[in-house]
Amino acid sequence: LLAETKAGVLQNLKVLISAGPTREYLDPVRFITNRSSGKMGYALATAALRAGAQVSLVSGPVNQPAPMGVEIVFVETAAEMYDAVLAQADHSDIYIGAAAVADYSPVAVEKTKIKKQAEQTSLILQKTKDILADVALLSNAPFTVGFAAETNDLEAYAQEKLYKKNVGMIAANWVGREQGGFDSEQNAFEIFWHNGRTSLPMTDKNQLAEQLISIIATKFNEKNR
Numbered sequence: 189l190l191a192e193t194k195a196g197v198l199q200n201l202k203v204l205i206s207a208g209p210t211r212e213y214l215d216p217v218r219f220i221t222n223r224s225s226g227k228m229g230y231a232l233a234t235a236a237l238r239a240g241a242q243v244s245l246v247s248g249p250v251n252q253p254a255p256m257g258v259e260i261v262f263v264e265t266a267a268e269m270y271d272a273v274l275a276q277a278d279h280s281d282i283y284i285g286a287a288a289v290a291d292y293s294p295v296a297v298e299k300t301k302i303k304k305q306a307e308q309t310s311l312i313l314q315k316t317k318d319i320l321a322d323v324a325l326l327s328n329a330p331f332t333v334g335f336a337a338e339t340n341d342l343e344a345y346a347q348e349k350l351y352k353k354n355v356g357m358i359a360a361n362w363v364g365r366e367q368g369g370f371d372s373e374q375n376a377f378e379i380f381w382h383n384g385r386t387s388l389p390m391t392d393k394n395q396l397a398e399q400l401i402s403i404i405a406t407k408f409n410e411k412n413r
């Protein structure tokens with residue numbers, strides 16, 4: 189009965205989710221990337237589907253099975269992810285930015301393999317466009333949920349992201365400790381919205397995704413229906 193009651197919380201809603209890392213190419217054989225398995229984003233897609241939503245996933249390169257019934261667009265670079273997300277965001281009800289988007293990409297992408305020469309070298313990098321912030325800026329923006337993986341000062345950084353990017357909710361987690369996160373089956377979140385917060389303690393990522401989707405649905409439904 190509980191499962192039945194929960195099953196419809198996102199009925200008739202379109203949920204767009206980004207997942208996985210991006211790759212910023214230096215040359216045909218090298219790229220800069222982020223540590224991300226895509227597991228959380230894919231688990232969120234499955235949970236949103238189970239809650240009755242129509243789910244679209246924009247995915248970086250990952251090793252995850254495609255959830256049945258979810259439409260997936262595969263991308264590699266942050267720029268490709270930006271275009272794929274923005275193409276769908278204005279007709280989505282909810283956007284969940286679970287991707288680990290590269291913050292910088294090389295200014296020049298060499299057409300041929302870079303050969304080693306000098307003892308030292310450096311890269312010139314350009315900031316990528318912030319997908320989450322630009323989705324939140326749309327005139328008919330969906331309800332936006334962002335993530336924040338922090339090694340320190342988690343609450344302050346999460347609150348800063350909430351306000352600076354003007355998103356509806358930030359799910360923050362500790363990284364760089366023995367606390368789940370990137371390569372783990374488990375994770376935990378500190379969740380912040382404009383006038384409240386809650387904690388989701390360490391658990392299996394599938395379980396955590398169900399819990400986070402339920403919180404997102406509650407917030408969305410409070411505001412919109």
Ligand code: CTP
Binds near residue numbers: 320
């Ligand atoms: N994000 C994004 N586009 C980017 C960078 C980040 O959409 N170019 C999104 C992520 O998907 C995530 C949120 O912004 O939902 C926060 O990502 P995070 O890396 O924690 O924050 P940044 O704003 O990039 O700041 P910093 O890396 O300096 O902490």
Ligand code: CA
Binds near residue numbers: 289290291
């Ligand atoms: Ca970042």
